[in-house]
Amino acid sequence: GIQVEQSPPDLILQEGANSTLRCNFSDSVNNLQWFHQNPWGQLINLFYIPSGTKQNGRLSATTVATERYSLLYISSSQTTDSGVYFCAVDNYGQNFVFGPGTRLSVLP
């Protein structure tokens, strides 16, 4: 099945810093989503982005489908950005597979 990798596994930032999270996948996909999981377990949709670039406030994402990776940019990070960021992909209805996640801690 499709393999998903995320980097870095852990990231510690000072409030106000910028960061880039990466997701690599092993096969072509027709669905890619970025999620933020808060400390209570809720998975929050950030982007649905099988290709192209999107922006939402301080967050933006880019997926280069032909090169099988996606990037999530967080600018001017806040303590509320802390949590785990997951990339999840689906290759044409076979399965929705999550990457291992990036655990982000933003310090005040």
Place this chain on the structure above:
Amino acid sequence: DTEVTQTPKHLVMGMTNKKSLKCEQHMGHRAMYWYKQKAKKPPELMFVYSYEKLSINESVPSRFSPECPNSSLLNLHLHALQPEDSALYLCASSQRLAGTGIQYFGAGTRLSVL
């Protein structure tokens, strides 16, 4: 409204108990999913329902029994669970089967098996 509601939020059960988890959405979605998430791990797909029919069963033990009574409701019946089944159980829905739209997740049921 993009809400998926799961009940209960927390559940503690013994290995001989029978309990059920409930998931509800009113977005008109026709695909619904159960995931299991262990601590510090990503969610793993358990079951997928498409148009109220079981579409995917990821080799889940029979002590987990899903049910989709209608297009808005998804249940997960639990019986004779083991302590290693303790986890966060997440429900999700999408407009159609995975691959064709955004999956929306509920807040989860945190299950402890004693």
